[in-house]
Amino acid sequence: MSTIPGLSRPTPVPNDLTKPFWDACNERRLVLQNCTACERLNYPPTQRCSQCASPDNFEWKEVEGKGHIDVFFVIRDSRIRGFRDAQPVNFAVITLDQDPGINFLSNLPGTPSGEVPVGAPVELIFEETSTGQLVHEWRVIT
Amino acid sequence: MTSDTSWMRNREGAGIWEHRGKVAIVGWGQSHMDRRWDGVSLDRSCGGLTKEACLKAISDAGLSLDDIDGLITSPETRAEQTWAPRPYFDPPYDTEDGLTKASAEWIQRELGLKNVKYLKSDAPYIGPMMGQAAQAVGDGLCETALVWYPMVNLEGRYGHNNPQNIDQQAPGASAFTLPWGYQNGAMFNNLVVFQQYCQKYGKTHDGLAPLCLNLRRNGLLTPWSYYSLFEPYQLTREDYLNGRVIEEPLVIYDCDRPINTCAAFIFTTAERAKNLRQKPVYVLNHAQNNGTGRSTMATLEEHQDAVASLARKMWEGSGLGPEDVDIFNPYDGYLTFTQQFLEGFQWHGVKWGEAHDFYADDIRVEGPHPFLSSGGNNGTGRNRSVLFSDSIEQLRGTAGARQVTVKAETALAGCNTPDSCGFLMMSKYPS
Numbered sequence: 001m002s003t004i005p006g007l008s009r010p011t012p013v014p015n016d017l018t019k020p021f022w023d024a025c026n027e028r029r030l031v032l033q034n035c036t037a038c039e040r041l042n043y044p045p046t047q048r049c050s051q052c053a054s055p056d057n058f059e060w061k062e063v064e065g066k067g068h069i070d071v072f073f074v075i076r077d078s079r080i081r082g083f084r085d086a087q088p089v090n091f092a093v094i095t096l097d098q099d100p101g102i103n104f105l106s107n108l109p110g111t112p113s114g115e116v117p118v119g120a121p122v123e124l125i126f127e128e129t130s131t132g133q134l135v136h137e138w139r140v141i142t
Numbered sequence: 143m144t145s146d147t148s149w150m151r152n153r154e155g156a157g158i159w160e161h162r163g164k165v166a167i168v169g170w171g172q173s174h175m176d177r178r179w180d181g182v183s184l185d186r187s188c189g190g191l192t193k194e195a196c197l198k199a200i201s202d203a204g205l206s207l208d209d210i211d212g213l214i215t216s217p218e219t220r221a222e223q224t225w226a227p228r229p230y231f232d233p234p235y236d237t238e239d240g241l242t243k244a245s246a247e248w249i250q251r252e253l254g255l256k257n258v259k260y261l262k263s264d265a266p267y268i269g270p271m272m273g274q275a276a277q278a279v280g281d282g283l284c285e286t287a288l289v290w291y292p293m294v295n296l297e298g299r300y301g302h303n304n305p306q307n308i309d310q311q312a313p314g315a316s317a318f319t320l321p322w323g324y325q326n327g328a329m330f331n332n333l334v335v336f337q338q339y340c341q342k343y344g345k346t347h348d349g350l351a352p353l354c355l356n357l358r359r360n361g362l363l364t365p366w367s368y369y370s371l372f373e374p375y376q377l378t379r380e381d382y383l384n385g386r387v388i389e390e391p392l393v394i395y396d397c398d399r400p401i402n403t404c405a406a407f408i409f410t411t412a413e414r415a416k417n418l419r420q421k422p423v424y425v426l427n428h429a430q431n432n433g434t435g436r437s438t439m440a441t442l443e444e445h446q447d448a449v450a451s452l453a454r455k456m457w458e459g460s461g462l463g464p465e466d467v468d469i470f471n472p473y474d475g476y477l478t479f480t481q482q483f484l485e486g487f488q489w490h491g492v493k494w495g496e497a498h499d500f501y502a503d504d505i506r507v508e509g510p511h512p513f514l515s516s517g518g519n520n521g522t523g524r525n526r527s528v529l530f531s532d533s534i535e536q537l538r539g540t541a542g543a544r545q546v547t548v549k550a551e552t553a554l555a556g557c558n559t560p561d562s563c564g565f566l567m568m569s570k571y572p573s
Contacts, residue, residue, distance in 0.1 A: 013311050079325050
């Protein structure tokens with residue numbers, strides 16, 4: 001379960017497209033689609049490369065779990081049931097160091113809500129959801 | 143968004159719009175407005191309000207029911223839930239069609255429209271829908287189109303009845319957003335972009351206060367608005383700054399208020415418009431954006447690129463430029479994104495990063511920079527149609543207490559968000 005008190009994350013449901021990504025998460029690895037023609041990472045997964053539009057040149061590539069906090073705000077009145085008991089909750093955007101055009105969402109476990117060090121480096125962690133499926137999360141490097 | 147986008151002007155390089163000045167808006171009707179449908183009053187259901195708005199628009203144009211040969215509407219009524227499984231009523235209120243939506247077929251039947259040859263019930267939301275209506279008339283699919291856009295609000299907290307927000311599973315694309323609390327709709331990504339904007343330009347959330355207060359003021363100058371009808375008092379800066387926090391720093395006053403209402407418009411050919419009751423408001427161009435960002439969250443740079451592209455498409459198709467736009471009514475559903483339109487279209491010379499300074503200047507309707515003279519959705523309730531109806535009224539010279547004192551010969555209006563929207567350029571003159 002999440003290390004954020006009261007938080008019950010909705011659980012990802014893998015499909016044909018996203019199963020390799022979620023399987024890798026369960027192995028505590030972060031893999032992204034990489035278009036070998038464009039040499040460009042792609043996240044979230046899509047059927048076609050957003051640059052060359054081809055579906056044929058994707059491979060799964062493991063990336064280093066290092067990033068930085070771009071911006072954040074604080075969820076105080078969520079419409080999502082699983083978040084309502086955890087409020088206030090950080091909602092941050094993380095850019096991937098390997099390619100800052102790729103961004104991830106994070107609730108920054110371990111960082112008190114509203115006390116987010118914008119621009120700080122973060123590292124990849126994983127949190128368990130109710131089905132046991134792991135999801136990728138980010139933690140401020142202290 | 144509708145699946146057929148072939149009619150859209152969503153790419154640069156399309157040149158002057160082929161129907162520039164040959165299509166006109168000649169009628170507008172606004173129904174009564176409530177905070178919510180009470181679930182009992184059938185004349186205040188979606189169908190009831192739509193009939194009211196349509197009949198008003200037809201009357202406003204000086205037309206008869208037999209003049210209507212095109213019907214265009216959007217299914218996006220924003221009803222967060224359906225009426226069922228509660229009991230339905232007697233016909234024609236025996237299905238969702240009539241209660242929480244009003245299709246072209248339903249309106250054709252209920253109004254007894256005998257000469258309709260073009261029906262479209264799956265148009266996109268109102269921004270692009272207005273462009274689609276203009277294109278349909280220009281292309282000759284119909285001569286006189288009745289176009290309507292209902293907004294539905296039922297009982298319950300908005301968004302809390304959305305199945306996705308209740309379910310503990312995140313299928314498909316939502317698997318990459320929902321587990322971190324991302325909510326569908328315009329709020330979250332545009333708040334991310336707003337935070338990036340503030341970071342880049344050294345701005346803060348309180349810079350939106352003058353816009354919010356002026357929108358409420360303009361809304362109170364609109365007799366049919368939600369606030370005129372139900373909460374007829376002006377907000378103060380303190381009210382705004384102390385507003386209930388939704389997602390910090392976003393407060394309740396940054397969000398347009400869901401309401402229950404409908405607006406209708408009549409589009410026809412410039413030729414047909416000549417002898418009708420109202421001064422025609424000519425359409426000079428329509429343009430759309432339907433792009434997405436590269437990654438999970440679209441960024442400020444991507445939104446700025448999108449709006450800059452939208453502006454180029456609008457200038458290219460209309461033959462006008464930033465200095466030619468008198469009335470400007472971009473969407474304000476969340477105040478956090480309105481500035482992108484202001485800066486992207488460079489209205490009154492506003493450049494990237496300057497919107498908050500512009501808001502702090504004189505943006506009253508009687509002043510030199512009457513931005514969002516409509517009062518927007520923040521000032522009138524979330525109907526979205528006011529962006530267009532105020533533009534029409536300003537060009538007709540019938541906006542009453544909201545009538546601007548500067549020149550009002552052209553108007554630009556549209557919604558929804560910078561990366562997904564449709565805008566319409568209107569003019570008192572066909573060229």
